[in-house]
Amino acid sequence: MRVKEVMAFLICAFALALGSEVKAQVVTATPDSVLIPTPEVETVERKRFLKDWSPPAKAAFYSAVLPGLGQAYNRSYWKIPLIYATGAVIGYFIYDNNKKYQGFARAxxxxxxxxPETVDAYVNDPNYGVGLYQDHGTNNLRRGRDFFRKYRDLDIIxxxxxxxxxxxxxxxxAHLKAFDVNDDLSLELKPNLIPIAATNSYSPALTLQFNLKR
Structure with a gap:
């Protein structure tokens, strides 16, 4: 191997050791070319995940990952118990309706x-038992199954x-937190004169004036 080729190879190897972001480099030291592949390096954009997101986007992402986390990011800590209380109530109704649905479906x-030897749990029930006239008990059992299945599905939705x-x-x-609500923003009711159409006269009136930041 010639000296120039060795030098070119060493330069490329040194660049590879420093983590060069070049995927492939062609070094022409002689009429022969040397192709040096280098690994793809993680870009700066990947490392800055969430860093450049807006506060509303971050809050929404956090709440999507864990309910209440976005509210904690917004420092609205008092909302977190409400969120989990709502989830607990809905979860209870899902569990209860599903349990009753499964019981009616099995019966x-x-x-x-x-x-005739298999006996269900509602066989002696006054509303769902087998002693009712013309299989009304079985029909009521079917209606009960469909009722609790419907409300279980509605609770899931x-x-x-x-x-x-x-x-x-x-x-x-998070959007509303960025609004300017200082004392320089106000809505005032003030007297004013409004021109009357097709005349040169004015009529007294009251107007609402929105004062922006001075």
Missing amino acids: LELRTDGD LAFLAYGLNIMEAHVH
């Missing part, structure tokens, strides 16, 4: 399996809506 399955409102509230609150 209906046992009653309609064609085996409500849980997703509450999750979305948690994100939206954090985002909107």
Whole structure:
């Protein structure tokens, strides 16, 4: 190997050791070219994840990761117990309606399996039992199953809506925190003169005046 080729190789190796961001470099030291591949280095943009995001975007992201975290970022700590209390209530109704739905579904399955020896949990119930006239008990059992399944599904939808409102509230609150609400902003009711159309006269009136920052 010639001296010039060795020098070119050493220069490329030194650049690779320093973490050069060049993906591939062609060094022409002689009529022959040497292709030196280098690994892709993590860019500055990747390292600055969330750093350049606006406060509303950060608040929404935090609440999406963990409900209430965006409110903590906005320093609205009193909202966090409300968020988790709402989640607990909705979670309880999901659990309760699903438990009752599963009970009715299992009882209906046992009653309609064609085996007289299988007995369901509602066999002696005054509203769902087998002693009612013309299988009304079985029909009531079916209606109970459908009722609790519907409300279980509605509660699940409500849980997703509450999750979305948690994100939206954090985002909107972060926006509102940037508004200027000092004493230089005011809305005043003042007397004024309004020109009358097609005449040269004026009529007294009251106007609302919004004073911006001086």
